[in-house]
Amino acid sequence: MLPKAIVELNLCRDAEASGSPExxxxxxxxxxxxLETTRALxxxxxxxxxxxxxxxxxxxxxxxxxxxxxxxAEGLGISEAITSPTFALAQHYPQGEPQLVHLDLYRLEQPAxxxxxxxxxxxxxxxxxxxxxxxxxxxxxxxxxxxxxLELRHQDKGRLAQLTSPRKAST
Numbered sequence: 001m002l003p004k005a006i007v008e009l010n011l012c013r014d015a016e017a018s019g020s021p022e023x024x025x026x027x028x029x030x031x032x033x034x035l036e037t038t039r040a041l042x043x044x045x046x047x048x049x050x051x052x053x054x055x056x057x058x059x060x061x062x063x064x065x066x067x068x069x070x071x072x073a074e075g076l077g078i079s080e081a082i083t084s085p086t087f088a089l090a091q092h093y094p095q096g097e098p099q100l101v102h103l104d105l106y107r108l109e110q111p112a113x114x115x116x117x118x119x120x121x122x123x124x125x126x127x128x129x130x131x132x133x134x135x136x137x138x139x140x141x142x143x144x145x146x147x148x149x150l151e152l153r154h155q156d157k158g159r160l161a162q163l164t165s166p167r168k169a170s171t
Contacts, residue, residue: 028162028163029160029161029162029163030160030161030162030163031155031158031159031160032064032152032158032159032160032161033157033158034158035064035067037158038064038067038068038071038152038159038161039067039068039070039071039074040071041068041071041161042067042068042069042070042071042072042073042074042075043071043072043074043075044075045068045071045072045075045150045163046071046072046073046074046075046076046131047075049131049148051098051129052098052125052126052129052130052131052132053131053132053147053148054122054125054132054134054144054146054147054148055072055131055132055133055134055147055148055149055150056134056137056144056147056148056149056150057069057133057134057135057136057137057150057152058136058137058138058149058150058151058152059151059152059153060153060154062154063152063153063154063159064152064159064161065084065135065152066082066083066084066135068133068150068152068161069082069084069100069102069133069135070082072100072131072133073093073096073100076093076096076097076098076099076100076131077095077096077097078093078095078096078100079095080093080095082102084102084104084135085102085103085104086104086106086107087107089103089104089105089107089108089117090102090103090104090117090121092124092130094128096130096131098128098129098130098131099125099128099129099130099131100130100131100132100133101121101124101125101130101131101132101133102133102135103117103118103121103132103133103134103135104135104136105117105118105134105135105136105137105139105140106135106136106139108139109139111139111140111141112141114139114140114141115140115141115142118134118140118142119142134147137149145166145167146166147166148163148164148165148166149163149164150162150163150164151164
């Protein structure tokens, strides 16, 4: 179940545009007209996602993944400049409340390498209760049923964002 504030978030000008496109949709969809509205969604998610959440950010280059993480950081009280850790692979922001761990798996072409980095960073994030934001999660070979998933894609002159909550563990 999504937190109420996430369900009610409407960052676009037309209330109709921010609802689910189909009745049986599994996530919530928002039209994000500018980079600022993308950051605003990040700020809201920072407040509303559960402690220790993993947020997987999918989308093509330029879809707004790093802008969304900038909003997450703002929402967590981080004033440090946020850039995509494409070359560093991981960046930690301990001054956030909670802390933020930001991964960018773009350069890791082998799932085993991406999985190893993810698992190391996840262990540290869990130990501190950090929010973990992962760009390019499609590089992973892991099935992360406990993760939230936000897909960003270009739409007209803005972006479309769809949030999907974690899957229930199968018994």
